[in-house]
Amino acid sequence: MFRKFILITLGLALALSACSRSQSPDGSAGLTRIRLPMGYIPNIQFAPMYVTIQKGYFRAAGLDVELDYKFETDGVALVGAGELPFAVVSGEQVLLARAQGLPVVYVGAWYQQYPVSVVARSELGILIPQDLKGKKIGLPGLFGANYVGLRALLSEAKMSESDVNLDSIGFNQVELFVAGEQDVIVGYTANEPIQLRAREIPVTEIRVSDYVQLASNGILASEKVIAENPELVRAFVSAFLKGLADTIADPEEAFELSAAHIPNLADLDADVQKQVLATSIEQWKADRLGYSDPQAWENMQDVLLEAGLIDQKMDLNKAFTNEFVP
Secondary structure, three states, X not given: OOOOOOOOOOOOOOOOOOEEEOOOOOOOOOOEEEEEEOOOOOOXXXXXXXXXXXXXXXXXXXXXXXXXXXXXXXXXXXXXXXXXXXXXXXXXXXXXXXXXXXXEEEEEEOOOOOOEEEEEEHXXXXXXXXXXXXXXXXXXXXXXXXXXXXXXXXXXXOOXXXXXXXXXOOOOHHHHHXXXXXXXXXXXXXOHHHHHHHOOOOEEEEEHHHOOOOOOOEEEEEHHHHHHOHHHHHHHHHHHHHHHHHHHHOHHHHHHHHOOOOOOHHHOOHHHHHHHHHHHHHHHOOOOOOOOOHHHHHHHHHHHHHOOOOOOOXXXXXXXXXXXXO
16 A cells, blocks of 8 residues: 655645655655666666765755665556656656556656676677577566667568567566576666676677667656646756766766665675676766657667557657656
8 A cells, every 4th residue: 555645835836645744753844755666676777866865966956865775666647646746767658657557757867778698608699689580588478678778670671579588587587597597688778798708608699779769768757746846856867967977977987885785795796797897887878968859769669569568659749748857
């Protein structure tokens, strides 16, 4: 059952059950408390969010942000229901949610490149999407960013699912690849390929972003909070983009600041983690941080339509906005 919050007034008027004035003794009194679903466990890939918190950018904007890593937290549903003001989501989830009638809007891009890759054993010679024809491909399942990214690659290669053999293996891509049970897998660009290379396993990699631009991970808000308190949205997005810019500019500092938020970071291979961060930064860079490219949303909609995940085109101008991007 969703946690209920006391309705309060914020600025001109904010009626959200997700934000509250913090009265804690840690100096956060008077700040608007926000619980932010992250969709994954603490990880160096979240460095910009950690930098934003550690450098006090959220607090300077009047916000006290609590990162929520619970797997059972469906950020899209909570934002759509007005339970929470924001969540970190992947681009396809926005269109899937709106197709179900959820009033959610993507208000700031974090990733400029879709962070999914197909990874294969080098001896197979899989270098371009067309080389996947007839291959068994392991992926978590027929859902989520991994599946959407693969469908985009197949579409670019003028192929369909019938041209390959998809194997739903859960989130065990690395383990099964190392064990020799999978020869081709789909994973996140800043995760599985790096882990496999760190184990000195020769692999080839096909990045989705090298073939098609898709709406990727970013910040989700509800139509309600945008209409009733646009300044809250502007404050949140602007603060986060400061942390994102600082992370890109100084990865070493970002790595150090992230240690306070990743309990086991000291136990992990520092070189691997820094490579994860460096690869992620490649996917975040942009001339205008936070900007959503309309063509990326058109491409995403086309992929979802072709995959049968949505059944009709929608007004994409209602799905995303650059209004809050500095």
